[in-house]
Amino acid sequence: MSKTVLPDHMTDLLSPVAVKDPYMYFGKYREISPVVWNPQWKGWIFTSNATVREGLAGDTMTSDRITRFEDQLTSRAGGDQNADIIYRTMVQWIVYATPPRHTHLRLLLSKPFSPRAVKNQKAVVETIIAELLDELEQKIKNKPGPVDLLREYAAQVPARVISRLMGIPDQDAAKLGHWSEELTLLILGAMGAEDRHSRAKEAFIELENYVRKMVAARRKNPGTDLVSDWVAARDSNVGLTEEELISSCILVIFGGHETTMNLIANSLLAVHQHPAARQALIEGSVDSAMAVEEFLRFCGPTRSILRDVAKDHEVAGQTLRAGERALFVLAAANQDPGAFEDPGTLKLDRSPNRHIAFGTGIHQCLGAPLARLEAQVAIPEFVRRFPGYRVLTEDPEWQPLLMTRGLKALPTEVL
């Protein structure tokens, strides 16, 4: 039995340096061992491209971390009422499901997000982004001065796209964005934020009420949106339960917001910091699909993914036991010198570029085709519209979140 343990001074996953530069921080983990035990967090940390890929795509790990939480919650005297109400819905999420239920749900839910379906949404996404850029331009004309690109643009793109896809009126998009942000505190690992349970609960109750009303409305008056499609699937009794339907809508609203917002904002910051990349995007001398793959690799929004060890096994000389937890650091896997030449350099025409920003395996991001499309339009179109934009800080603050690489704000002079 073998266990390489991190030294004490390297165990704080949300230390200032780990939040500011996870690539460097987890690169040091990788140098010790690509799979290493963190005694403070009490779990295994995977940081090489090969071990992350293998762990996520194989059958040694399970995503079902939620049943354990649920058992804990219900067994606790009185229970944690705040968290309870959220976990009751989360337990239905496909992200925690295992086959065969997972296979069935995935097939049903992935249709509207498949490469085929998303290709048909291209014109819609282009229109939305053109509208948002017009609105931003108008706003700056009316009230010159710096704007927070994270909220004023990056967040608006997914909010409006997912709303249109779900048949939600534009004026409700901001509300959905706010609820998503509050939920982030709980779901994406804001360790230590004391009021995270109560804030997340409040947002969750409002979001759930909104979704239940929306589902009822579509049942009465079906449209051509994805909620109507899912309601039809549910009502034709192909095995989607009402709770799965409601929780999946919530998941799409939540899942579609944070990640895409952070991808767009992180990329616009990277472009600001790399004049050659800015020039290439302005001139259109780089393929936008290729550029987005590099943004995903270089500054993708998912810092890490959690799993539980499903069975005893050995990997990279370490002995893992069933029930232990594991953190797969995508940020590290995507900048592993064993897998990429000059991993810390932004090369918009990088090829091949086998990053795993969307994860891999059965739980690989279901919304990947839509996220790619949004980024492929939102990033180059912004740079072309405002070629001289300038981020007003050289040292922006990052959210102290275990699973997310996202900015607190992106104060920018839009020119």
Added chain:
Amino acid sequence: MPTVNYIDPAGIQHEVEVPLGQSLMEGAVRDGIVGMLGECGGNLSCVTCHVYIDDAWFDRVGPALEGSLEEELLDNVSAERLPSSRLSCQIHIGAELDGVVVRVPPRQT
């Protein structure tokens, strides 16, 4: 070791040795064939390992099984679905496929 001929989206043919039992997707990804992604690692989740089987080989490879998950997922692929479309993670190399020719479609996402 059997060889597989991958024709990439630019029309360039790549002859790749693929060990018995490995999938067509794995062989292409390991060799870095342009246009092949296989993002979910062969788990029938991403539809980014779409290929067209060459006409001369289609009888030997065969179509996706009716009612299978692969068959359903082929409706989701980005490039046009043709009768010769398959998800290459579901085709495992046996001796009978030595020399098989497959075309990688112009887009996977």
